[in-house]
Amino acid sequence: MARPRAHLAAILGFISVIAVYLPHTAFCEPPDPHAAARWLMVLDQLKARDITHPKVLKVMGTVSRHLFVRPWLASLAYADHPLPIEEGQTISQPYIVALMTQILDIQPGEKVLEIGTGSGYQAAVLSYFTDHVWSIEIRKTLAKSAAKRLKDLGYGKIKVKCGDGYFGWPEYAPFDAAIVTAAANHVPPLLMDQLKMGGRLLIPLGNTAYYQTLTKVTKTPKGNEVQHLLGVAFVPMVGKILED
Numbered sequence: 001m002a003r004p005r006a007h008l009a010a011i012l013g014f015i016s017v018i019a020v021y022l023p024h025t026a027f028c029e030p031p032d033p034h035a036a037a038r039w040l041m042v043l044d045q046l047k048a049r050d051i052t053h054p055k056v057l058k059v060m061g062t063v064s065r066h067l068f069v070r071p072w073l074a075s076l077a078y079a080d081h082p083l084p085i086e087e088g089q090t091i092s093q094p095y096i097v098a099l100m101t102q103i104l105d106i107q108p109g110e111k112v113l114e115i116g117t118g119s120g121y122q123a124a125v126l127s128y129f130t131d132h133v134w135s136i137e138i139r140k141t142l143a144k145s146a147a148k149r150l151k152d153l154g155y156g157k158i159k160v161k162c163g164d165g166y167f168g169w170p171e172y173a174p175f176d177a178a179i180v181t182a183a184a185n186h187v188p189p190l191l192m193d194q195l196k197m198g199g200r201l202l203i204p205l206g207n208t209a210y211y212q213t214l215t216k217v218t219k220t221p222k223g224n225e226v227q228h229l230l231g232v233a234f235v236p237m238v239g240k241i242l243e244d
Helices: 002-021 035-047 054-060 071-076 094-104 121-126 140-152 189-193
Strands: 111-115 132-137 159-162 175-180 195-206 212-220 223-232
Touching (some): 054 094, 094 175, 094 212, 121 132, 132 140, 140 159
Parallel strands (some): 132 159, 175 195
Antiparallel strands (some): 195 212
């Protein structure tokens, strides 16, 4: 009769040793079913292209993109293409989000203004680089849902408001960087006015009905320096910009 008891004691002892080395979360949190898809996205879509910034790669592998799309599209959240969200808008493909983040090269403590909150995904990514992110969404329904989503997911430091991004957010200016996630046929002058000297603006410029050029504009004492980067296709910016 001693053998079964000894055998049981050995098994229990083995389990207790394993428990010491397993992370505590292994016993309290279910595995993330999207983790593999997220890291495959990082490897195949980002690292295999020209996304080289270590922190950008890490953040893109951290943020749960499937929580920023409609539930029935969650299985496609890490695919290499944009997805539709409410109000006829889209969430950009992961590569474009990573590329724009890499180009802006946000440093800790910098102030960033985003025009076009959408689902809040780009703002969430930016918040890993700085605690100072402001985002403007012209569509009331999207602004409200994005603000709630970001708060519920722990991104409460991001400030979201409903308004026309053409006018920027002067109360919190000047900004170190601004990112426009909608197509425009010209650079809104007030956004440049609200940048610090040396600040940079990233915006899709061109024909808003078809394709645009992702353009970086840097504010310098000698005027604006313009860099045309690559062809993109964004939904059009609306509001005051359509009147100019």
